[in-house]
Amino acid sequence: MTQIIIEPMSAQAFAPFGDVFDASGTPDKIINMGKCGRYHDRANMDFGDGHAGISVFNAETRTLPYELTLVERHPLGSQAFIPMAFVPFLVIVAPDVGDRPGTPRAFVTEAGQGINFHRGTWHGVLTPLHEPGLFAVVDRIGDGNNLEEFFFDQPYVVVAQ
Amino acid sequence: MTQIIIEPMSAQAFAPFGDVFDASGTPDKIINMGKCGRYHDRANMDFGDGHAGISVFNAETRTLPYELTLVERHPLGSQAFIPMAFVPFLVIVAPDVGDRPGTPRAFVTEAGQGINFHRGTWHGVLTPLHEPGLFAVVDRIGDGNNLEEFFFDQPYVVVAQ
Numbered sequence: 297m298t299q300i301i302i303e304p305m306s307a308q309a310f311a312p313f314g315d316v317f318d319a320s321g322t323p324d325k326i327i328n329m330g331k332c333g334r335y336h337d338r339a340n341m342d343f344g345d346g347h348a349g350i351s352v353f354n355a356e357t358r359t360l361p362y363e364l365t366l367v368e369r370h371p372l373g374s375q376a377f378i379p380m381a382f383v384p385f386l387v388i389v390a391p392d393v394g395d396r397p398g399t400p401r402a403f404v405t406e407a408g409q410g411i412n413f414h415r416g417t418w419h420g421v422l423t424p425l426h427e428p429g430l431f432a433v434v435d436r437i438g439d440g441n442n443l444e445e446f447f448f449d450q451p452y453v454v455v456a457q
Numbered sequence: 458m459t460q461i462i463i464e465p466m467s468a469q470a471f472a473p474f475g476d477v478f479d480a481s482g483t484p485d486k487i488i489n490m491g492k493c494g495r496y497h498d499r500a501n502m503d504f505g506d507g508h509a510g511i512s513v514f515n516a517e518t519r520t521l522p523y524e525l526t527l528v529e530r531h532p533l534g535s536q537a538f539i540p541m542a543f544v545p546f547l548v549i550v551a552p553d554v555g556d557r558p559g560t561p562r563a564f565v566t567e568a569g570q571g572i573n574f575h576r577g578t579w580h581g582v583l584t585p586l587h588e589p590g591l592f593a594v595v596d597r598i599g600d601g602n603n604l605e606e607f608f609f610d611q612p613y614v615v616v617a618q
Contacts, residue, residue, distance in 0.1 A: 319515040319591055328582035329527070332516040332590075337598050339511040348509035350500040350537055350573065350595060354480035355493040366490070376511055378593040380569055382542040408541055408591050412511065421489035429493075430480055430569050432539040434511060434595055437498050 297453040298399075300364065304457075305387065305403040305411075313389040313419070314374070315339045315412040316405070339412035339434075343373045346438020353377075355422040355429035362454040364388060367397050367418045368445045373436025376412035377422065380430040383407050388420030388454065397446050402454045418446065458614040459560075461525065465618075466548065466564040466572075474550040474580070475535070476500045476573040477566070500573035500595075504534045507599020514538075516583040516590035523615040525549060528558050528579045529606045534597025537573035538583065541591040544568050549581030549615065558607050563615045579607065 303309060307316045315338060323333030341348065367390055379385055384405045390397035397418040404425070405411065412434075413419050422431060436442060464470060468477045476499060484494030502509065528551055540546055545566045551558035558579040565586070566572065573595075574580050583592060597603060 317511060317513050317593070319513045323515065327514075328516065332514050332583055334594075335513040335515070337510040337512055341509055341511070343509070348502055348504070348595070349498040350478060350502070350539075350571070351498055352478050352480045352496040352571075353488075353493050354484065354496070355489065378511075378539050378541065380540060380543060380571065382589060382591070408589065410511070410513075410541070410593055422493055428543060428569065430543070432478070432571055432593065433495075434509070 297451055300400050300402045300452050300454045301457055302402045302404050302454060305405045305409060310403060313417045314414045316409055318409040339376050340414060341374045342415045343436040346373060346436040348434055349437035351433045353422055353431045353433050355424050357425060357427055357429050358423045360456050364400060364420060364452040364454055366445060366447055367420055368443060369416055369418045370442045371416055371444060372440055372442040374412055374415045375433060375435040376410060378410040378432040380432060381428055383426035386423040386425055387411055390418040392418060400452055458612055461561050461563045461613050461615045463563045463565050463615060463617055466566045466570060471564060474578045475575045477570055479570040500537050501575060502535045503576045504597040507534060507597040509595055510598035512594045514583055514592045514594050516585050518586060518588055518590050519584045521617050525561060525581060525613040525615055527606060527608055528581055529604060530577055530579045531603045532577055532605060533601055533603040535573055535576045536594060536596040537571060539571040539593040541593060542589055544587040547584040547586055548572055551579040553579060561613055
């Protein structure tokens with residue numbers, strides 16, 4: 297199987313696929329009488345003709361190496377994943393190549409990072425690496441078919457660096 | 458000082474102020490080939506003439522008893538707090554009584570719970586009880602003054618049950 301080597305998450309490397317948000321660097325604003333830093337408006341969300349909702353996802357943790365057979369995309373809106381535990385998780389994405397996913401890339405977040413897939417971005421299903429696999433998901437609520445799945449003929453294997 | 462005794466968080470008790478979301482009970486949908494439960498669309502969000510944004514808040518942890526002097530409200534939109542660590546946090550709210558906050562109530566969440574203040578709800582500032590005090594906040598991005606603060610003449614003291 298073709299190996300995909302996991303890269304450390306970085307805003308720059310992830311930019312073609314979505315946003316990474318965390319509390320690194322200087323806050324945009326200090327609020328609450330000096331007791332809280334606000335890192336303002338860090339995700340490029342798009343809900344089309346729908347609206348934003350918060351759902352909770354409770355996913356099974358995965359182990360490495362991880363066999364990747366399925367990616368999906370949401371043609372009607374963006375989708376943000378906010379880990380509700382202070383642990384890293386695995387994020388798999390793929391460029392679109394002629395309306396099909398190209399060669400996937402895999403990233404591992406740092407604890408305290410959330411990510412937002414831009415509308416239409418091919419991505420793997422939620423793959424926590426640590427218990428609890430609990431995430432708040434901000435995505436589009438609305439009518440229409442917002443899920444497209446793609447199964448690879450040959451699975452990839454995602455491995456640690 | 459008047460004491461406010463902390464209550465355990467419950468969806469029912471919190472309903473006049475906002476929503477509680479977590480992965481308790483049966484998921485609304487099983488996704489990702491059986492590996493993930495989706496608890497669907499659990500927050501009543503309202504961004505008025507603005508739009509939804511995700512910001513990261515990094516707040517100092519607090520200890521009990523906690524002296525409460527300030528509450529605030531956001532007249533133009535709802536505000537959701539998603540803890541990025543698997544720990545409880547303190548949530549203070551107050552009913553509106555003639556355009557001023559009435560007697561506050563305090564709740565402590567369970568690990569894995571997030572909350573959403575409905576538009577215009579009086580609430581205390583973000584009060585984590587455990588490190589890291591890291592939250593993703595989904596609130597209104599837009600123009601206009603969306604912050605109203607109220608300082609109590611006599612502070613309250615928030616104490617454990």
